[in-house]
Amino acid sequence: MYIDKHQKSVHYMNSRYPILNYPTNANDDVLLMHEITDSERSLLDAMNQAVNLLPKNASLQQCHDAVTRVGYCHGLSRSQAIAFWTRTQFFIFEP
Secondary structure, three states, X not given: OOOOHHHHHHHXXXXXXXHHHOOOOOOOHHHHHOOOOXXXXXXXXXXXXXXHOOOOOOOHHHHHHXXXXXXXXXXXXXXXXXXXXXXXXXXXXXO
16 A cells, blocks of 8 residues: 555654544543643644744734744644644644
8 A cells, every 4th residue: 555755754754743633523521631741742832932932913824824934843734733732732633
């Protein structure tokens, strides 16, 4: 079976950041019960630092842009970065 680079990347990110493995149709309670890993804590801290540099009245779009920039540095796509931040910060699934 052939696995392309994108599939490899997704598999690696899902193993590095297990919170991304939960399907969006799962109950939000799975996020509350999730035990954050060291790699997830490190990424969340970096994302929160980026968001904290924004003005207090920053829009959600600006927050998403900030976490996306950090996510890119850690190998995440925009949608993965937003999903990761939303799930770890607010314990809800992204829309």
